[in-house]
Structure formats: C-alpha cells, structure tokens
Amino acid sequence: SGGASVGGVGKNGRGDDSREQKLARLQKLGDGTGITDENGGEVIEVDVLPASEVAKRCDVPKDFALLSVDAEGVGDSVLREWIVAGHRPRWILYESMHNPTPFDVTREWLAGKGWRYVRKIGWNHAFELEELSARLRPV
Numbered sequence: 001s002g003g004a005s006v007g008g009v010g011k012n013g014r015g016d017d018s019r020e021q022k023l024a025r026l027q028k029l030g031d032g033t034g035i036t037d038e039n040g041g042e043v044i045e046v047d048v049l050p051a052s053e054v055a056k057r058c059d060v061p062k063d064f065a066l067l068s069v070d071a072e073g074v075g076d077s078v079l080r081e082w083i084v085a086g087h088r089p090r091w092i093l094y095e096s097m098h099n100p101t102p103f104d105v106t107r108e109w110l111a112g113k114g115w116r117y118v119r120k121i122g123w124n125h126a127f128e129l130e131e132l133s134a135r136l137r138p139v
Contacts, residue, residue, distance in 0.1 A: 051081040066091045070124075073098035076106050083113055092127040 054060070067089035071078045076099045079092070092115060096103045103125065107117055115127040 063088045068093040070095040076101040090129050094125045
C-alpha cells in the first residue's frame with residue numbers, strides 16, 4: 001500500500017508530524033541503545049510517502065483494478081488519501097485492524113464515495129465500485 005501521511009493537522013501544518021519529530025518522540029522512549037516504542041519493542045524505520053507521490057513515481061492511473069491496503073494502524077488514512085486524490089480502483093481490499101477509526105465509519109465513508117461493501121475475507125474487507133457492479137448486472 002505504500003505509505004501515507006497520517007490524518008489531522010500536525011505540528012508542521014502539513015497534516016502530519018515530520019519524520020524528525022516522530023523519530024525524536026520515539027528516541028525519547030528508548031534507553032540509548034536503539035529506538036523502541038512505549039512497550040520496549042524495537043522500532044523499524046521506514047520511508048513514508050503520500051499516495052500522490054507513490055502514484056506519480058509508479059505511474060498509477062486514476063482508474064485501476066485493485067487497491068489493497070494493510071498499513072498497520074494507519075490504513076484508514078492511506079485508503080482515504082488514495083480516494084481523495086481521485087483514484088477510482090474497481091475493488092478495494094482493506095485491512096482495518098489497529099486503525100483508530102472504527103470500521104463502520106470507513107465503510108460509510110466509502111459508500112458515500114461510490115463503493116459497495118461486498119464481504120469480509122479473512123482479516124480484510126472487500127469493496128466494489130458501485131458503477132462497476134451496475135454495469136455487470138443483467139438487464
């Protein structure tokens with residue numbers, strides 16, 4: 001799923017805290033031997049790119065077949081970023097575990113944007129673009 005800036009207005013005014021701010025917060029939690037989270041677990045640093053930058057670098061068209069989002073707690077933000085940027089995947093496979101936004105809120109938001117909830121598959125939720133399902137229905 002790439003990565004995305006996390007929602008809300010952060011300290012840098014872009015809608016997220018800067019990478020340096022996040023690392024500084026995490027380093028304060030460590031014991032000086034490495035970066036750990038508040039539970040003492042190791043933190044692995046990854047590059048984070050907005051969906052628009054991933055789409056640009058990978059030449060992703062606005063309409064494409066499948067968007068699969070599994071982003072360990074920021075999936076809602078990643079999903080919304082792709083949709084707000086004007087992308088219209090025919091199907092969305094979305095893993096909602098660890099997200100602060102309740103799944104029902106995301107489901108309603110997607111319905112308002114034109115996606116129909118299909119079903120849960122394992123840990124994932126499947127959505128289909130309404131206009132696609134309308135075209136495939138027998139007359």
